[in-house]
Amino acid sequence: MPDKPHAKAWSLLVAATVWLVPANLLPIMTVTQGGRSKTSTIAEGIWQLFDAGMPGIAIIVMVASLLVPFFKVLVLAVVYWRAPTESQPLTSTRAYRLVYWVGRWSMLDVFVVALLVALVQFGNLANVQPEPGILAFGIAVVLTMLSAHAFSPNQLWNKDHGNS
Amino acid sequence: MPADRDVSPEPGTLQCPDCHTDLALPSGKGRGTWRCPRCDCQLSGAWRLKPDSLLALSLATAFLWVPALTLPLLRLENLGLDNHASLLGCIFALMHGLYLPAGLLLLFTLLIMPLANLVAVSRLLWAARQHQPVPSPRWMWVYRQSREWAMTDIFLLGILISMTKLGDLATVTPGAGIVCLGLAVLLRLIVETLAQPEQLQRLIDQRAGEVSDA
Numbered sequence: 388m389p390d391k392p393h394a395k396a397w398s399l400l401v402a403a404t405v406w407l408v409p410a411n412l413l414p415i416m417t418v419t420q421g422g423r424s425k426t427s428t429i430a431e432g433i434w435q436l437f438d439a440g441m442p443g444i445a446i447i448v449m450v451a452s453l454l455v456p457f458f459k460v461l462v463l464a465v466v467y468w469r470a471p472t473e474s475q476p477l478t479s480t481r482a483y484r485l486v487y488w489v490g491r492w493s494m495l496d497v498f499v500v501a502l503l504v505a506l507v508q509f510g511n512l513a514n515v516q517p518e519p520g521i522l523a524f525g526i527a528v529v530l531t532m533l534s535a536h537a538f539s540p541n542q543l544w545n546k547d548h549g550n551s
Numbered sequence: 552m553p554a555d556r557d558v559s560p561e562p563g564t565l566q567c568p569d570c571h572t573d574l575a576l577p578s579g580k581g582r583g584t585w586r587c588p589r590c591d592c593q594l595s596g597a598w599r600l601k602p603d604s605l606l607a608l609s610l611a612t613a614f615l616w617v618p619a620l621t622l623p624l625l626r627l628e629n630l631g632l633d634n635h636a637s638l639l640g641c642i643f644a645l646m647h648g649l650y651l652p653a654g655l656l657l658l659f660t661l662l663i664m665p666l667a668n669l670v671a672v673s674r675l676l677w678a679a680r681q682h683q684p685v686p687s688p689r690w691m692w693v694y695r696q697s698r699e700w701a702m703t704d705i706f707l708l709g710i711l712i713s714m715t716k717l718g719d720l721a722t723v724t725p726g727a728g729i730v731c732l733g734l735a736v737l738l739r740l741i742v743e744t745l746a747q748p749e750q751l752q753r754l755i756d757q758r759a760g761e762v763s764d765a
Contacts, residue, residue: 420720436716444715447708480569480590494660494702498641498709501657503716505636505644506627513629513720517650525653532699544570544590 393467396537400467403530404460410527411453413520416500420513428520429453429496452496452524459486459493459531467538476543483543487535493528497521567592568749576753595750602679602754605746608738609673615735616669620662623726624710627717637728638662638706660702665739668697672742675751684759695748703736 414426427435429452436445463486466479473479500521507515564573570590577585585595623635636644642661646654671694678685685691710729717723 418720439719441715444712448712476570477590480592491699491702492705494705495709495712497653497656498661498702498706499712499716501641501645501653502625502636502709502713505641506625506634506713507717507720508634509629509632512632517645517653519649522650522653525656529656536699540569540590540592541571544572 393470393538393542396463396467396534399530399534399537400460400463403456403527403534406523406527406530407456407460410456410520410524413523414518415496415520415524416503416518417516418503418507418513419511419516422511426518429524432496448496448499451492455489455493456527456531459490459535462486463531463535463538466543470538470542473543479543480540483535483538483540490528490531490535493531494525497525497528565594565749565753567594593747593749595753596745596747598745600679600746600750600754602676605742606673606676606680608742609669609676612669612735612738612742613673615731615738616666619728619731619735622728622731624728624732625714625717626724626726627721628724629721635726637726638732641706660700661706664697664701665703667693668701668739668743671697672746675755676746679751679755679758682758682762685755691748691752694751698743698748701739703732704740707733707736 411429414428415432417424417426419425433445433449433453436442436448462482466483469479500515500517503515504517507513563576565576566573567587567590569592570587572587572589574587574594584593584597586593620638623637624641626633626635638661642654642657644654645651645657671690674690675685675694678690710732714723714725
C-alpha cells in the first residue's frame with residue numbers, strides 16, 4: 388500500500404487516471420462545415436489525420452495526446468510503488484525525469500483546440516466549438532504534472548539500498 | 552524538477568538536489584556538463600554562464616512579447632470571409648461557461664508563467680551581474696516552476712499542427728505574431744538551456760560572497 392510520504396503524489400495520480408477516462412471517451416471538439424457538424428474524440432481526431440494523408444502530424448498528436456498521458460501515469464505509478472523499497476534508484480530516477488519533462492507535451496491537443504476555436508468562426512459556414520473532453524483532458528494533464536511535482540527523486544535515495 | 556534543498560553544506564561543496572549527496576565543486580573551468588556521479592542529475596550546463604549575454608537575450612525576449620501576444624498568429628480565409636487569431640485571442644477563446652477552467656489553464660501556461668519566467672530569470676541574472684545576493688529565494692523558486700509551466704514552445708507546435716489541419720477547410724496565412732512568438736520561444740529556450748538553476752544559484756552565491764569578503 389502507498390505509504391504516507393507518497394500519499395499526495397498517489398492521490399493526484401489516481402485523480403489524473405480518473406480524469407483520463409472522460410478525456411478519452413468524450414468528444415474534444417465539434418467542427419461545423421457547410422451546415423454539417425462532426426464531433427470527434429482524441430482518438431477520432433488522430434484517425435482523421437491518418438485518413439487525410441497526414442501520418443507525420445497524426446503520429447505527433449498520437450504520441451503527445453494518447454500515449455504520453457497513459458505512459459506517464461504508468462511510469463509514475465511504478466516509481467511511487469517501488470520507492471519505499473527501491474533497489475535500483477538510478478533507473479527509477481531516470482524514468483521519473485523522463486516522464487517529468489515529457490508529460491507537459493500532452494497539453495498540445497488543448498492548445499490546438501483553443502487555436503481552432505479562436506480562428507474558425509465563420510458562423511454556419513464553418514466553425515469549431517470546444518467539447519467537454521478537452522476540459523477533462525486538460526485537468527488530467529495538470530493532475531499528472533502536479534503528481535510528479537509532489538514526488539521528489541530524493542525519496543528514491545533516502546534509504547541505503549547499497550546502491551551508492 | 553522539484554528541488555527541496557539546494558544549500559551548500561560546507562564551503563567548496565554542493566548538495567545534489569536529487570539524491571542529497573555532498574559533492575566537491577569542480578576546481579577547473581573546463582567545458583562539458585557536470586553531473587552527479589550517484590544519480591546523474593545535471594548540476595551545470597555545457598557552457599559557462601554569462602549573465603550579461605543572457606540578460607541581453609532576456610531583454611530581447613521581453614521586446615518580442617508584446618507583438619507575440621497581440622499580433623495575429625494565423626489568418627484564415629474561407630469563401631471571401633477572413634478571420635485571424637492572436638495568442639491573447641486563443642487564451643480568451645475558452646474563457647467562458649463550462650470551459651472557463653481550460654481558459655484559465657491557457658492563461659496560466661501561455662501568459663502568466665512565460666512572463667514570470669522572463670521576470671525571474673532577468674532578476675536572477677541582474678543579481679549575478681551586479682554581484683549582489685538575491686533578496687528572496689522566491690525568485691529562484693519562480694524560475695524553477697516557470698521552466699516547467701511556461702508552455703509557449705508546445706503552443707508553437709500546436710500552431711503548426713493547426714495550420715496542417717486547417718489546410719482542407721480554408722486558406723491559412725501565417726501572421727506576424729507567429730514570427731515574434733517563434734523568436735521569443737527560441738530566445739527563451741536558449742536562456743533556459745544556458746541558465747541552469749543550480750549553476751545560476753552557485754554563480755549568484757559565489758559573486759555575492761566575493762563582494763562580502765572584499
